[in-house]
Amino acid sequence: MGLFGGRKTITVDTDILVIGGGMAGCGATYESRFWGRDLKVVTVEKANIERSGAVAQGLYAINCYMGMQWDENQPEDFVRYARNDLMGLTREDLSYDIARHVDSTVHKFDEWGLPIMRDPETGRYQREGKWQIMIHGESYKPIVAEAARKAADEVYNRIMVTHLLKDKNNANRVSGAVGFNVRTGDFYVFRAKAVIVSAGGASHIFKPRAVGEGMGRTWYAPWSSASAYALPILAGAKMTQMENRIVLCRFKDGYGPVGAYFLHLKTYTENAYGENYEKTWYEHTKNLVGDYIDREPTPTCLRNHAFHEEMRAGRGPIRMVTKEAFQDPHKETVGWENFLGMTIGQAVVWASQNIDPKHTNPELTTSEPYVMGSHATCSGAWASGPEDYAPDEYQWGYNRMMTVDGLFGAGDTIGGTAHKFSSGSFTEGRIAAKAAVNYVNDLKDQPEVCEQEYQELEEIIYQPLENYRVGRNEIVAGTVSPSYMLPIQGLQRLEKIMDEYVGGISVGYVTNEPMLERGLEHLQMLKEDIPHLGAEDLHQLQRAWELHHRVLASECVTQHTLFRKETRWPGYYYRGDHPKLDDKDWHCLTLSQYDKENDSWQMDKAPVYHIVN
Amino acid sequence: MPTFVYMTRCDGCGHCVDICPSDIMHIDKTYRRAYNIEPNMCWECYSCIKACPQNAIDDRGYADFAPMGHSVRVLREPEKGTISWKLKFRDGTVKEFVSPIRTTEWGSIPSAETYNAPKSNEYKTQELSHEPDALNLEDGLPALVPDQLEKYSVPNAVGHNSKSKQLKQEAV
Ligand SMILES: Cc1cc2nc3c(=O)[nH]c(=O)nc-3n(C[C@H](O)[C@H](O)[C@H](O)COP(=O)(O)OP(=O)(O)OC[C@H]3O[C@@H](n4cnc5c(N)ncnc54)[C@H](O)[C@@H]3O)c2cc1C
Ligand code: SF4
Ligand code: SF4
Secondary structure, eight states, X not given: OGGGTTOOEEEEEEEEEEEOOSHHHHHHHHHHHHHOTTSOEEEEOSSOGGGOGGGTTOEEEEOOOOOGGGTSOOHHHHHHHHHHHTTTOSOHHHHHHHHHHHHHHHXXXXXXXXXXXXXXXXXXXXXXXXXXXXXXXXXXXHHHHHHHXXXXXXXXXXXXXXXXXXXXXXXXXXXXXXXXXXXXOOEEEEEEEEEEEOOOOBOSSSOOSSXXXXXXXXXXXXXXXXXXXXXXXXXXXXXXXXXXXXOOEEETTTOOOOHHHHHTSOOEEEOTTSOOOGGGGHHHHHHHHGGGGXXXXXXXXXXXXXXXXXXXXXOOOOEEEOTTGGGSHHHHHHHHHHHHHHOHHHHHHHHHTTOOTTTSOOBEEEOOOBBOSSSSOOOEEOOOOOTTTOOGGGOSSSTTBOSSBTEEEOGGGBTTOTTOHHHHHHHHHHHHHHHHHHHHHHOSSOOOOOHHHHHHHHHHHHHHHHHHHHHHTTSSSSSOOXXXXXXXXXXXHHHHHXXXXXXXXXXXXXXXXXXXXXXXXHHHHHHHHGGGBOOSSHHHHHHHHHHHHHHHHHHHHHHHHHHOOSOSSTTTOEETTXXXXXXXXXXXXXXXXXXXXXTEEEEEEEOEEEOOO | OOEEEOTTTOOOOOHHHHHOXXXXXXXOTTTOXXXXXXXXXXXXXXXXXXXXXXXXXXXXXXXXXXXXXXXXXXEXXXXXXXXXXXXXXXXXXXXXXXXXXXXXXXXOOOOGGGSOOOOGGGTTSSOOTTTTGGGTOXXXXXXXXXXXXXXXXXXXXXXXXXXXXXXXXXXX
């Protein structure tokens, strides 16, 4: 049994299991307790829910708030906005559902003690933009975690969940999950009636711009390790819109946010020669996407597209014009606190490079691509919609249940619902949890875990420790071994494949069918090497499983990108062989399903319903 | 900016190990003090820095793009409900900021259990906890009329594409 021969197997029985205690997971935990008064609710988290997930360092804005109480926006407006930004393709039933509930979530945050700024004149929440409100959110995550801790029967921190378990008697039903404790090495078997996956998005799928020591300076957190996708994929759940990766326009090097700068501080961009370059690319973009370029607001990907084209034309760097706005001391404070509240690294970059936006207009860049479901993008699992109005094809059971019985999801995990952000993710956790409670209460027979299944998984899970122990004897010292691969080596190999073949930064976000096919061949060989990962300790074992999850999600992204034969979102990625948007053949959502037995993918199209005009 | 730990200040309490979302603050076995075992997986989230009772952790901008000689220090005081920042530029410029972090007592959030238990007829409705009250809307939770649906039939590869309107019969 190798290094950790003394490890125990710990079995935890619960009614509802929440995997990942980030924004969505905390919402799911809270709501599970509210409705499931006599149900057992357990939350399992690979880090510590006090500071885990994408909101670990805080946020300076809540990006999804309707303001229905003041008639600022209605859910229909939100559906139109998200649809427009995603070039026509979203799950409008799910979007509407987030929108109609999200205000009650934000009002709870307010009551719980999250400092939300107020407009001194109207007394309403201070708007940053049409959808965003400003907060002093350094403690956003600790506050939300406090509510979740009080709601859960048990919170297990530092347990990396590696696989879901299926019901012994029903191959399409979930019965729990397994993972290991990153501190003790103990093996955990969770037996649950319903499982809610809320394990965040995916960074480090594509090679980041930052290199070496700076590799961790990705826009999305380095610990967003694609578990939200790999867990359902391996369980046979259908995924949607996985090709819809996102590229962010951000301040250079630190990836500091630009939202408050554009919306609240009213700063704007220009090229190296002081020109407004966006309009230069109007005709060119129109030729690619038709009248989508005329929509308001301009879809995020199309603004990126103008940025890329301008850089390629040799008129970079693109800068944010801050010098005017920053003469106002209030605006200067907002500009800095915006970073300190959610991307401290950008403040460090500016301090180190003597960039004071009062005197210098700072550079912008476009990031490497990310895979996620809660920002201006909507990759994730295919979920059943709300019971009261979702179209039949979008509805097969309980709200936010995936195509596997008893398996629910929220936040970055669920596809089709862009622009949820922090508040919408928490809200979706609440929606999924109420549905999961109903599912558990309605259950006629109980799911059973299969002992053989989890015992086999136990062996697979700890194999990297064994590989290292044995292989380490072959070599004198160092990181180069002929028989095992370290997680970081596998990660860099993955990032290089995805970058070069699937449309990362080094190829200007462009790919095509032969490139994608070749990328899949490389991914296949990487997958074959994964059982040979070597882990020196439990920390590296966590990295090994994070890599495993990233590879599976990457393969899914590549399959989807290959399937959609058009360029739907120029600025996020380009199919060189199908450079234009094609509403005739591709005004649809894409679906995939992984078959573990045959190691194959089934691709499909699903209709788009426009439920508001 | 990856973090590092000052040898003379750290007492090995482990708070940073407990909080780091990346699991990269570990206690060195020889010195029994903490250090960052994997700087290239550090997000500069400052969670460890804020949590260190000894102010023993600092960070230095990532080597691949941050010139030396800067510092961004933080003091988080939960009991006061504030966070304070001090930025020092490479050229010596200093900027300071203070923000509130919470408006209520720590630990004061009521448990979901303290609210009245939902009634049996509330389970199959669309309202979530505290709704409709928490929405502050006179008309309650918004709902859609199902027959508004417009469907794009699934376009196929040979180019058949009919934009058809589909009516859904009734809500489930
Ligand atoms: C830099 C930045 C700025 C942003 N700005 C804003 C903003 O201004 N306003 C806004 O509203 N939103 C903003 N967002 C978006 C917001 O943070 C996300 O939409 C939201 O956090 C997504 O919630 P989630 O629960 O899906 O994922 P997360 O909050 O990331 O939670 C996922 C959780 O799952 C855990 N986990 C992952 N894998 C496993 C596993 N295998 N086993 C156990 N646990 C696991 C993680 O540790 C984490 O706790 C920003 C995000 C970033 C990164
Ligand atoms: S929290 Fe501070 S004092 Fe405690 S181990 Fe970490 S660095 Fe040392
Ligand atoms: S700054 Fe964040 S990621 Fe880096 S060591 Fe500290 S807690 Fe971990």
